[in-house]
Structures are given as C-alpha cells and as structure tokens.
Amino acid sequence: xxxxxxxxxxxxxxxxxxxxxxxxxxxxxxxxxxxxxxxxxxxxxxxxxxxxxxxxxxxxxxxxxxxxxxxxxxxxxxxxxxxxxxxxxxxxxxxxxxxxxxxxxxxxxxxxxxxxxxxxxxxxxxxxxxxxxxxxxxxxxxxxxxxxxxxxxxxx
Amino acid sequence: xxxxxxxxxxxxxxxxxxxxxxxxxxxxxxxxxxxxxxxxxxxxxxxxxxxxxxxxxxxxxxxxxxxxxxxxxxxxxxxxxxxxxxxxxxxxxxxxxxxxxxxxxxxxxxxxxxxxxxxxxxxxxxxxxxxxxxxxxxxxxxxxxxxxxxxxxxxxxxxxxxxxxxxxxxxxxxxxxxxxxxxxxxxxxxxxxxxxxxxxxxxxxxxxxxxxxxxxxxxxxxxxxxxxxxxxxxxxxxxxxxxxxxxxxxxxxxxxxxxxxxxxxxxxxxxxxxxxxxxxxxxxxxxxxxxxxxxxxxxxxxxxxxxxxxxxxxxxxxxxxxxxxxxxxxxxxxxxxxxxxxxxxxxxxxxxxxxxxxxxxxxxxxxxxxxxxxxxxxxxxxxxxxxxxxxxxxxxxxxxxxxxxx
Numbered sequence: 431x432x433x434x435x436x437x438x439x440x441x442x443x444x445x446x447x448x449x450x451x452x453x454x455x456x457x458x459x460x461x462x463x464x465x466x467x468x469x470x471x472x473x474x475x476x477x478x479x480x481x482x483x484x485x486x487x488x489x490x491x492x493x494x495x496x497x498x499x500x501x502x503x504x505x506x507x508x509x510x511x512x513x514x515x516x517x518x519x520x521x522x523x524x525x526x527x528x529x530x531x532x533x534x535x536x537x538x539x540x541x542x543x544x545x546x547x548x549x550x551x552x553x554x555x556x557x558x559x560x561x562x563x564x565x566x567x568x569x570x571x572x573x574x575x576x577x578x579x580x581x582x583x584x585x586x
Numbered sequence: 587x588x589x590x591x592x593x594x595x596x597x598x599x600x601x602x603x604x605x606x607x608x609x610x611x612x613x614x615x616x617x618x619x620x621x622x623x624x625x626x627x628x629x630x631x632x633x634x635x636x637x638x639x640x641x642x643x644x645x646x647x648x649x650x651x652x653x654x655x656x657x658x659x660x661x662x663x664x665x666x667x668x669x670x671x672x673x674x675x676x677x678x679x680x681x682x683x684x685x686x687x688x689x690x691x692x693x694x695x696x697x698x699x700x701x702x703x704x705x706x707x708x709x710x711x712x713x714x715x716x717x718x719x720x721x722x723x724x725x726x727x728x729x730x731x732x733x734x735x736x737x738x739x740x741x742x743x744x745x746x747x748x749x750x751x752x753x754x755x756x757x758x759x760x761x762x763x764x765x766x767x768x769x770x771x772x773x774x775x776x777x778x779x780x781x782x783x784x785x786x787x788x789x790x791x792x793x794x795x796x797x798x799x800x801x802x803x804x805x806x807x808x809x810x811x812x813x814x815x816x817x818x819x820x821x822x823x824x825x826x827x828x829x830x831x832x833x834x835x836x837x838x839x840x841x842x843x844x845x846x847x848x849x850x851x852x853x854x855x856x857x858x859x860x861x862x863x864x865x866x867x868x869x870x871x872x873x874x875x876x877x878x879x880x881x882x883x884x885x886x887x888x889x890x891x892x893x894x895x896x897x898x899x900x901x902x903x904x905x906x907x908x909x910x911x912x913x914x915x916x917x918x919x920x921x922x923x924x925x926x927x928x929x930x931x932x933x934x935x936x937x938x939x940x941x942x943x944x945x946x947x948x949x950x951x952x953x954x955x956x957x958x959x960x961x962x963x964x965x966x967x968x969x970x971x972x973x974x975x976x977x978x979x980x981x982x983x984x985x986x987x988x989x990x991x992x
Contacts, residue, residue: 472959
C-alpha cells in the first residue's frame with residue numbers, strides 16, 4: 431500500500447478547496463447522506479432544468495479528505511450532464527472504486543476521467559471505500575427524490 | 587514492573603502490521619489478550635469442555651466449578667459483598683440493557699426522569715431512550731465544562747422528586763475524565779436515588795471497589811479487561827437483583843416450570859438464561875490473575891506516567907489539539923489536527939503500524955457538545971511503552987507531510 435496512491439495531489443487539492451461548496455440557487459432536488467460509522471454528513475443540492483439536465487450541483491457538509499474530494503469531483507464532473515448520463519457516470523464510478531474498472535462513459539473528457547480515477551486508491555483501503563461513495567449514493571437519492579437519508583451502512 | 591516482560595506475554599505484539607511492529611493504542615476500544623487467557627480458552631475446549639450446571643458427569647462438574655471460580659474472582663476484583671451479586675452477561679452494553687429494562691419495567695412511569703451525563707457512551711444512553719419511547723420517561727443530561735468534567739452543581743440541580751435513577755460513566759472513553767462516582771453516589775443517596783455506573787473504561791485502568799463507591803449497579807466488558815469477547819459483568823446490590831424481574835427467559839434461569847406457573851432460579855442464575863459463554867468466562871479468570879500478578883497499583887502508575895509522557899509530547903506538536911483537560915485523567919487521549927480529518931489521520935498512522943481510533947467513539951452527544959464531528963483517539967493499555975508514544979508522535983508528524991501542510 432502506498433499513501434500517495436490514496437492521497438493523490440488531485441484529492442488533496444479538492445479536499446482543501448472543494449468546488450461547488452454551499453447551497454446552489456433555486457435547487458430542485460436535495461438529499462442528505464450520512465456515514466454513521468465515522469459521522470461524515472453531506473447534503474447535495476441539485477438543480478435540474480426543463481430538459482432534465484443538471485444545471486447546477488453543489489454540496490455542504492464535513493468529512494475526511496477522501497469524502498470531500500470525491501464530492502467535489504462529482505459536482506464538477508456531473509454539472510451540465512443530462513439525467514441519463516449522470517446516472518451512467520454514477521454507476522461507472524461505483525464500479526470503478528469497487529472493482530477498479532475503467533471509466534466507460536464516452537461523455538467524459540480525459541481530464542474528467544483522470545480526476546475520477548484519482549479516487550481509485552481507496553480500493554486498497556476497504557474501510558475508506560464508503561468515504562468515496564457517500565456523495566455518489568446521495569446524488570442518486572437526490573435524483574430519485576427519496577426522502578430518507580442515505581446511510582452508507584444500508585447503501586452497499 | 588518490567589514493561590517488556592509484560593508485553594512479551596501478549597502474542598499479538600510479535601506480529602507485523604504493514605511491515606511494522608504493532609503500536610496498539612486502541613485499548614479503550616478493546617484490549618489485547620495475554621497468552622494465559624488464550625491458553626485457557628484452548629485448554630478448556632480441548633480438555634475440559636462441557637456445558638455447566640446441567641449434567642452430573644465429571645466434565646460438567648469441573649466446568650461448573652471453573653465457571654464459578656471466575657465469579658468468585660470477579661467478586662474479589664471489584665470487592666462485592668457476595669458472588670450472588672455478580673451476573674455474567676454478553677458485555678457491558680447488555681448489563682446496562684438488563685438494568686434499564688428490568689428497572690424500567692418496575693420503576694419507571696410516564697414523566698419519570700432518568701439522569702445521565704453528556705459524557706455517556708451510546709450504550710449508557712440508548713437503553714434509557716427505550717424507556718423514553720415505551721414509558722414516556724424523560725432523559726436529562728448533566729452538562730460538562732470545556733475541560734470535560736461533569737459540573738456537579740448542575741447535576742445536583744437536575745435532580746428532582748421525579749428522578750428515578752442516575753446512570754453515569756466512571757471514565758470517559760473520549761476525554762479520559764475519571765468521574766467522581768463517590769461524590770455523585772453521596773448526592774444520590776440523600777435523595778434515595780439508585781446509581782448505575784458504566785465501568786467499561788475504568789475496570790482495566792483503576793481500582794474498582796463497589797463497596798466503597800456504594801453504587802447500585804456497575805457494568806463491565808471483559809474484552810476491555812484483557813479478557814475474551816462475549817463476556818460482560820453486571821454487579822448489582824443483592825436487594826435489586828432480588829427485587830427486579832428477570833431479563834432473558836429460558837433454560838437455567840428457572841426453578842419450576844408448570845403449564846400455569848413458572849418460578850425463577852435463585853441468584854445469580856435468575857439472570858443467566860441459556861448456555862453462557864462458558865470457555866470465555868473461565869478464561870476471564872486468567873485475565874484477573876494476570877492483572878493481579880502485576881498489581882493494579884503498578885498498572886495505574888505505569889499508565890499515569892505514560893499518559894503524561896504522551897500528553898507532553900503530543901502538545902509539543904504544534905498542529906495537535908488535545909480534547910478536554912479533566913482534573914483527573916486516564917490514558918485516553920482524543921485529539922484533532924487542523925486541516926486533517928481524523929479518518930485521514932488514522933489511515934496515515936496505520937501505515938506505521940499505529941492503531942488508533944477515529945470517529946465519534948459512540949459518543950455523538952459529547953461530540954455535539956464539543957462541536958466536533960469526529961476526533962482521533964489514542965488510548966493506552968498496560969502493555970504500551972514510551973517507544974509506542976514516540977512512534978505515534980512521528981506518525982502524526984507524517985500526517986502533515988502527506989497532506990503537504992506547512
């Protein structure tokens with residue numbers, strides 16, 4: 431195991447200066463995610479436009495470098511994508527951190543793929559996979575309009 | 587006492603973690619086990635196994651005797667009046683649930699108050715919460731100050747004519763606060779209120795004397811006292827165990843069973859239904875013997891010195907902020923580092939073989955009070971050395987390097 435594989439520069443940078451932090455204007459969907467084992471809590475705010483495109487996406491909360499970076503990278507990656515593609519990217523991401531599969535989606539550019547792949551280091555640290563996946567499960571919940579809080583202990 | 591001799595009694599320390607020697611600083615979570623305990627488990631299953639209390643054959647008689655020997659050792663270890671006051675449970679959580687359920691059934695009605703504190707572990711809150719849900723009880727929290735000490739004056743003020751029980755930890759698993767139980771019991775005595783003490787953290791680290799404390803109930807988890815998992819202890823004054831209803835029903839806890847009537851076994855069997863963790867209870871006797879062979883006074887002195895050494899060295903690391911500064915502190919040190927989440931700290935120090943815990947340590951009420959989502963925690967056991975603390979400090983310094991913080 432190599433700590434630098436886990437804490438890549440992209441992750442450290444996003445962890446320190448997360449993008450899209452705060453409530454976005456006129457959000458249409460929101461969901462709360464909670465990892466009861468460590469106490470990490472995030473809220474995801476999402477604005478879908480009339481064509482069901484993610485017009486805006488932001489988050490609030492606190493957590494470890496992995497969870498904050500993952501959330502930040504997620505908001506950057508998904509913003510501007512259609513609902514259908516967003517769901518594809520979420521599935522891609524969840525498969526990637528669990529099975530280290532390549533990112534299949536053709537809708538992402540190389541830069542976005544590199545950012546997402548920077549989170550692949552968690553695979554070597556099974557206890558930290560949930561830190562990386564919390565945001566993505568929470569986004570799914572927001573898209574599905576579920577009222578219950580996402581709980582990492584139930585989401586797997 | 588020679589710490590290296592003691593450490594050598596714990597086989598786990600000969601293992602490597604991530605290629606490094608194990609620096610185990612998570613004893614508040616659970617302790618490691620000496621070889622005598624492991625040998626006892628092995629020997630009991632290989633050579634002596636039988637269920638206890640039921641059969642007449644030789645193996646059963648021997649197993650029953652060994653099981654009861656542990657009860658007598660526990661009685662002496664905590665200075666109880668009689669062995670009937672020692673109930674074996676699954677863990678301290680079950681011990682507290684036993685009291686909350688049976689005491690609540692008999693003594694708690696709508697509007698009655700249960701007084702706990704902001705220091706409590708979830709296991710000394712959630713069982714009482716059930717009574718809030720089922721009986722309409724009210725739970726009050728005695729506040730702490732910023733040092734992590736319970737404000738005794740405020741605790742006094744929270745006692746009313748409706749206070750039915752006070753439940754309080756003996757030693758905080760976050761701040762390391764050693765709570766003045768005697769003082770709280772004296773306050774409670776004047777109002778005739780029983781006191782339950784959560785002794786999960788205290789039992790391995792301070793001398794327990796339930797006669798001197800004069801508490802009504804005392805809960806212990808043996809896995810934290812260098813013993814096996816699956817065994818807990820409930821000490822209760824005999825008058826309570828006689829008066830309260832049974833908890834779990836089944837074999838072993840009955841006297842006579844008829845279609846229209848059941849009578850219960852005398853103490854302590856009344857509270858020990860079903861097959862107990864026999865080998866584990868028998869092995870726990872070895873934990874007590876191990877502690878006594880070193881001497882609790884020696885353990886206390888060693889851990890006190892090591893705690894002070896750790897506090898001094900951690901305070902010298904600029905970025906480390908230690909949580910709480912209680913008047914009387916045991917070897918439980920929670921801390922935060924600005925800019926690095928406790929989970930990241932834990933992952934990074936783990937690379938150096940250092941096992942600490944990160945999170946809310948089952949104390950969300952306390953973390954809310956401290957306004958912290960999570961903390962990192964290093965907790966000391968009898969086997970820890972100054973070298974362990976040095977490795978911890980170096981590993982913590984490495985956190986800032988990994989995070990590229992200046």
